[in-house]
Amino acid sequence: MTEAAANVQPIASTETAVPKPDTPGRLEISREHGLRLLHEMLRIRRFEEKCAELYSAGKIRGFLHLYIGEEAVAVGAMQALGREDAVVATYREHGHALARGVAVDRLMAEMYGKHQGCSRGRGGSMHVFDAQARFYGGNAIVGGGLPIAVGLALADKMQQRPRVTACFFGDGAVAEGEFHESLNLASLWKLPVLFLCENNLYAMGTRLERAQSQTDLAAKARSYLMPAEPVDGMDVLAVEAATKRAADAVRRGEGPAFLEFRTYRFRAHSMFDAELYRDKSEVEIWKQRDPITTFTSQLKERGMATDGILYALNMSVADEIDVAVQFAEAGTWEPVDDLLKDVYTPAEGRPSGSYGAA
Amino acid sequence: MGTTTYREAVRTALTEALVKDPRVFLMGEDVGKYGGSYAVSKGLLAEFGPERIRDTPLSESTFVGAGIGAALGGMRPIVEVMTVNFSLLALDQIVNNAATIRHMSGGQFSIPLVIRMATGAGRQLAAQHAHSLEGWYAHIPGIRIVAPATLEDARGMLWTALEDPDPVLIFEHQTLYNMEGPLADEAGAVDIDHAAIRRPGKDLSLITYGGTLGKTLQAAETLASEGIDAEVIDLRTLRPLDMATILDSVKKTHRAVIVDEGWKSGSLSAEIVARLVEHAFYELDAPLARVCSAEVPIPYPKHLEDAALPQPPAIVAAAREVVGRRG
Ligand SMILES: Cc1ncc(C[n+]2csc(CCOP(=O)(O)OP(=O)(O)O)c2C)c(N)n1
Ligand SMILES: [Mg+2]
Numbered sequence: 001m002t003e004a005a006a007n008v009q010p011i012a013s014t015e016t017a018v019p020k021p022d023t024p025g026r027l028e029i030s031r032e033h034g035l036r037l038l039h040e041m042l043r044i045r046r047f048e049e050k051c052a053e054l055y056s057a058g059k060i061r062g063f064l065h066l067y068i069g070e071e072a073v074a075v076g077a078m079q080a081l082g083r084e085d086a087v088v089a090t091y092r093e094h095g096h097a098l099a100r101g102v103a104v105d106r107l108m109a110e111m112y113g114k115h116q117g118c119s120r121g122r123g124g125s126m127h128v129f130d131a132q133a134r135f136y137g138g139n140a141i142v143g144g145g146l147p148i149a150v151g152l153a154l155a156d157k158m159q160q161r162p163r164v165t166a167c168f169f170g171d172g173a174v175a176e177g178e179f180h181e182s183l184n185l186a187s188l189w190k191l192p193v194l195f196l197c198e199n200n201l202y203a204m205g206t207r208l209e210r211a212q213s214q215t216d217l218a219a220k221a222r223s224y225l226m227p228a229e230p231v232d233g234m235d236v237l238a239v240e241a242a243t244k245r246a247a248d249a250v251r252r253g254e255g256p257a258f259l260e261f262r263t264y265r266f267r268a269h270s271m272f273d274a275e276l277y278r279d280k281s282e283v284e285i286w287k288q289r290d291p292i293t294t295f296t297s298q299l300k301e302r303g304m305a306t307d308g309i310l311y312a313l314n315m316s317v318a319d320e321i322d323v324a325v326q327f328a329e330a331g332t333w334e335p336v337d338d339l340l341k342d343v344y345t346p347a348e349g350r351p352s353g354s355y356g357a358a
Numbered sequence: 359m360g361t362t363t364y365r366e367a368v369r370t371a372l373t374e375a376l377v378k379d380p381r382v383f384l385m386g387e388d389v390g391k392y393g394g395s396y397a398v399s400k401g402l403l404a405e406f407g408p409e410r411i412r413d414t415p416l417s418e419s420t421f422v423g424a425g426i427g428a429a430l431g432g433m434r435p436i437v438e439v440m441t442v443n444f445s446l447l448a449l450d451q452i453v454n455n456a457a458t459i460r461h462m463s464g465g466q467f468s469i470p471l472v473i474r475m476a477t478g479a480g481r482q483l484a485a486q487h488a489h490s491l492e493g494w495y496a497h498i499p500g501i502r503i504v505a506p507a508t509l510e511d512a513r514g515m516l517w518t519a520l521e522d523p524d525p526v527l528i529f530e531h532q533t534l535y536n537m538e539g540p541l542a543d544e545a546g547a548v549d550i551d552h553a554a555i556r557r558p559g560k561d562l563s564l565i566t567y568g569g570t571l572g573k574t575l576q577a578a579e580t581l582a583s584e585g586i587d588a589e590v591i592d593l594r595t596l597r598p599l600d601m602a603t604i605l606d607s608v609k610k611t612h613r614a615v616i617v618d619e620g621w622k623s624g625s626l627s628a629e630i631v632a633r634l635v636e637h638a639f640y641e642l643d644a645p646l647a648r649v650c651s652a653e654v655p656i657p658y659p660k661h662l663e664d665a666a667l668p669q670p671p672a673i674v675a676a677a678r679e680v681v682g683r684r685g
Contacts, residue, residue: 061660112659122659123658126484175417177447203387204392205388206388212415336661340652343655
């Protein structure tokens with residue numbers, strides 16, 4: 001076999017797959033904060049499970065990408081952001097939207113394509129937008145969000161606003177030119193971007209080793225002269241601590257930072273994926289590090305959670321999701337007469353006079 | 359004669375090419391281990407190995423450009439881009455290199471490259487996964503654009519494209535992959551120069567291609583039940599356009615409706631209208647008409663996506679109007 005052929009051989013071993021929890025600085029957390037993190041992760045898990053169910057029922061259509069297994073990343077990272085900060089995400093963004101505070105009922109209505117959805121139904125699962133939450137999508141072109149995040153940060157810097165733009169993307173995006181161009185520009189201009197890579201080891205069916213000559217993704221970011229570190233993405237506290245450190249530096253004007261969260265998606269890439277490219281056993285190994293079950297046991301060990309509290313938490317999340325589904329079901333379809341709406345800004349939304357004659 | 363699907367027909371064509379010509383290889387995102395994003399290349403990795411079925415990193419510009427380079431270097435690459443939407447990341451390589459190198463080099467270098475990609479809407483994939491941009495590519499001199507709409511063409515266009523010394527882009531409408539029907543066991547290479555008359559008729563010409571051929575044939579049946587005999591032309595090749603077939607048809611029917619999933623503005627349908635006006639103005643008994651996508655990014659909800667796309671009732675209505683306005 002030629003050398004080139006050897007390079008594209010599948011990596012069968014799963015031993016290298018499990019990341020070592022190598023992040024220092026465990027947070028001392030309050031009981032209240034711990035339960036809040038758990039609550040946030042549970043909301044995402046149950047929301048996604050409900051979406052899978054609704055997809056089978058034909059209520060949700062098109063492409064649906066679930067975040068199950070990766071909840072600690074969105075929840076942990078969002079702890080470092082304030083209301084004034086911005087978020088840019090991918091097509092696997094329901095978790096980020098929820099953790100960011102996008103209303104669960106409007107998010108569910110968007111899954112249905114109802115007019116009451118957060119993108120008025122036009123975008124669906126892959127295109128969640130919410131101006132109030134400064135949530136700038138929901139981008140389904142791999143790598144497409146990174147330059148937009150750079151621009152948002154540029155606007156902040158030019159207007160002297162001490163804000164951070166958090167940009168989530170997958171390991172697959174790291175291969176795109178836009179990743180490199182964005183990191184370079186952000187570093188060159190010292191822009192306040194937090195580049196948050198969710199390395200779940202696969203881009204659809206292509207495992208990291210089969211797509212990257214250098215699999216140490218932080219090393220790539222460091223070559224653009226920004227601080228970069230790998231983080232255990234299955235540990236919500238590690239994610240929170242690392243993102244807070246990075247965000248503080250970015251907010252101080254030190255330029256962009258990069259974090260690589262080592263995580264794993266428990267479900268298929270999308271609802272069309274036959275998962276020919278990975279062994280069930282690999283998935284099972286990672287499930288042992290399920291961020292929700294491990295964090296739940298930690299809270300119990302620390303005496304911060306009891307079975308009663310956990311039961312109540314689960315019930316309230318289930319209720320919340322039920323109410324969201326009811327909201328989506330009761331929502332209405334946008335009239336077909338409005339098909340051409342929102343292609344351009346209507347006249348009343350345009351600034352008058354500033355660009356010469358109307 | 360067995361039955362097959364469009365997907366299987368493309369796969370058979372790929373297999374044939376890989377067997378016949380050792381210079382042929384397939385490269386693109388998830389064509390190997392994943393089995394192809396539309397399952398077209400499923401099984402090919404096992405059959406032909408990783409040297410010839412190459413999974414690429416997510417890097418459209420580079421792997422399309424590498425296809426150009428490999429073609430220059432004597433290989434016969436088939437590059438798969440998952441969808442036309444992602445091909446925009448490779449637009450530079452396609453337009454600035456694939457289409458120009460033959461010309462810029464004064465004819466020294468040809469680029470025998472085939473690029474396949476899915477196109478079109480109809481599966482509620484929203485505005486970044488549902489556009490029909492093949493008409494844009496048809497704007498570009500130096501590349502050939504084909505759109506197989508039948509099982510025969512899905513099976514037969516690839517080999518002919520590979521034999522072409524210049525770049526050929528093949529657009530496979532994503533709603534066609536599951537289309538099933540009979541295909542002759544001996545089916546093979548087909549020409550990629552001519553449009554085809556899919557239904558002969560005398561009252562008007564319905565001109566279409568790709569994903570809207572089925573809808574147009576359906577509309578023609580409805581029209582037939584009303585006593586209107588429509589001729590349906592499948593363009594097959596969008597560049598260069600087979601104007602001879604189109605003109606022959608319009609000289610017979612004196613009326614035409616163009617059906618295209620692209621938008622109207624600055625489009626392939628506009629080009630056909632312009633050429634009919636230039637070359638058949640005095641043959642026309644009625645204004646030309648077009649049924650195209652609404653001028654809006656394709657929305658997610660089904661009722662709005664359906665409303666945005668050309669549908670049989672709109673084709674029927676346009677045809678009635680054109681026929682009703684007898685000069
Ligand atoms: C430019 C572009 N190329 C290809 C695709 C098809 N595609 C969608 S998701 C995906 C995998 C991306 O993987 P990764 O960035 O690791 O994110 P993950 O899905 O693992 O969260 C691919 C290839 C796309 N959406 N955009
Ligand atoms: Mg990934």
